[in-house]
Amino acid sequence: MPLAIDTFHQIQGGQSLVKALGHPLAAQKAHRLLELLAQEKSIVVYDPLNQFQSFVALYKVAQLNIAAILVQKTEAIGQTVLGYVTEPITALPHYPRAALFLAVFDSGVFQWQIQSLLPPKMPLFTLDILRLADQMIANSQQYLDPLNFATNFVLFRESQNLHTRLTTANYWAGYGAKKASLWCILFDESGKSLAQWQTLLSDSVHTITIDSQEVKRRFKLPDFTGSLFIHVINVAGHDVVKYALDIYDDHANIISSTHDANAWPADRYAGLPAPKAGESVILWIQNSQPCPIPAGEIGLNLMGTEEIAWLEQPIAPFATYPLKVADLLPHATWPQQLEIQAGKYFVRPRYEIITDHSRRIAHVNVERVDLVADQQISRSMPWLGKGYILPAPILPISRWKTLVMPTPMATGQQSLPIKLIAYDGLGQVMASHYFGNIPRSQSVAFDLDTLLTETQLPHDYGHLELVYDFEAGMEADGWLHGLFRYEDREHLWGADTSFGSHIFNTVLTYKNEPQSYTGSPPGLTTRLFLRLGRDSTRTFCHLIYPASTPWHPYSHTQVVLHNQKGMEVARKQLTIPCSGSLLWYYDDVFDAQERAAAGAKAYIIVRDATCRLFGYHGLINAQGTQFSLDHMFGF
The missing domain is CATH 2.60.290.11 (TM1070-like)
Incomplete structure (x- = not known):
């Protein structure tokens, strides 16, 4: 089943809640929050903005002893959420011995609203525990401001004779951004963090280049294949991180390029070509979430058919998996097209076509699930x-x-x-x-x-x-x-x-x-x-x-x-x-x-x-x- 998270709406744009919950630094804090909540004998969840389900989609809460889920909107009362029938927040005094988990960021106003309902000495936890450091946030008054989460993923690898170069510009400076910086974390194929760094950008529209060879030398790393997560801090004008991505070798015998990954995971992607004879098509799956992808959640099918071949291989949080198309669909051949059942686990993926004499990289596109003929x-x-x-x-x-x-x-x-x-x-x-x-x-x-x-x-x-x-x-x-x-x-x-x-x-x-x-x-x-x-x-x-x-x-x-x-x-x-x-x-x-x-x-x-x-x-x-x-x- 696809993750129960909101990612992108054509009119509203990208939804920053999933970025705030799934940020690699937030993920570390989320696990600590869950440890604290697990120590409580009983928990009442207050979910005024319907954000708890997104939290549950990314993090395991099975170990928590949840007594009730309370809501603010009267139209939400009586609904079944995670097996619980929701109650109004006015029922909070009925749970005097429970701890309260207020499942929102910027929780201050919600705490103020329920002061008269809080039983004495009730422990209180909020999503504010997951907040990034103040120096990483441009708008501290509205944590989920999309400009606070200008993030994206990059397929990044370095081997003896195969390199990656990301090129973009500080185009945010053209919209008035000041003291912007680039925060990066590099994950290897297993999802292990290899390096973290932050680079201050000048207040001009200048080149930004991240080269895998330079990263390897700077941090004394072995060869790697994985995800580079980038967060541009203090942006203006755009919350989308765009880039050109080149794959090259030492002698310019391999030249191939693609570009940014579309920063919001989608239910499906399409436009994946089946291999010709003599070709191998590799779909690079970059788990973009802090939770593992279970076996049987990622699949491929021929466009226009309902028979899906599922990948019976779990993928760890932030890990990268090279899926060989022929392993799931051995009889698919060019010019057949394939759909990718992605379940909102990863951003728009790259595919690579490899032959005895060449390799080239490209991307698929988001397949919309919300459109009808107009x-x-x-x-x-x-x-x-x-x-x-x-x-x-x-x-x-x-x-x-x-x-x-x-x-x-x-x-x-x-x-x-x-x-x-x-x-x-x-x-x-x-x-x-x-x-x-x-x-x-x-x-x-x-x-x-x-x-x-x-x-x-x-x-x-x-x-x-x-x-x-x-x-x-x-x-x-x-x-x-x-x-x-x-x-x-x-x-x-x-x-x-x-x-x-x-x-x-x-x-x-x-x-x-x-x-x-x-x-x-x-x-x-x-x-x-x-x-x-x-x-x-x-x-x-x-x-x-x-x-x-x-x-x-x-x-x-x-x-x-x-x-x-x-x-x-x-x-x-x-x-x-x-x-x-x-x-x-x-x-x-x-x-x-x-x-x-x-x-x-x-x-x-x-x-x-x-x-x-x-x-x-x-x-x-x-x-x-x-x-x-x-x-x-x-x-």
């Missing part, structure tokens, strides 16, 4: 044009093959009415492909070679858009996703990237679209982070200007080069036609003198105040034999 989307077409758009690059066809796989990403999606529109870099439609109304159980991998040739694209590249096709079907919910696979025709190296659709570049709004990183929709500007390669590795960027309705004819895009400390080194102006795209390389746009002045840990901000762009970043090694690709993040 007829208003089709009825809005006269005003919203193409409406929801999922854009992806068409890399130079002479070199790369592009495979497109629409992916069901909500349990209510029984079919996907989709079409593909291919554009050249100038924004001209080159071709279209109609998928029809794809049944949930039918996995389709469309080879763009069957639609386009390099002679059709003036610059050998362009972009594609997946959109709803309401002539094929009316089922739409705005949660349109796709997996895009790119393969080097000569060297057989590959990269996977996946994302969901949005409404782009229209002043009209629908629900929370076009999304804005800050404030209310419509989001009509761009601020994207581009991390840069090291040494001889070459960085490229593919910027796409999608538009649901006609927008400005051309973008006015600034690419601003910063050094590690966030100081601007140089900026260039780029222009992209509406519905067009631009593929550019770092060393073509910025000359050798500018790159030298920027230094090794430089970064680029892609800024446009006139339109919302969508971007992809990649690296190519000096030999041109390996590359990485994933979508960029914005803030």
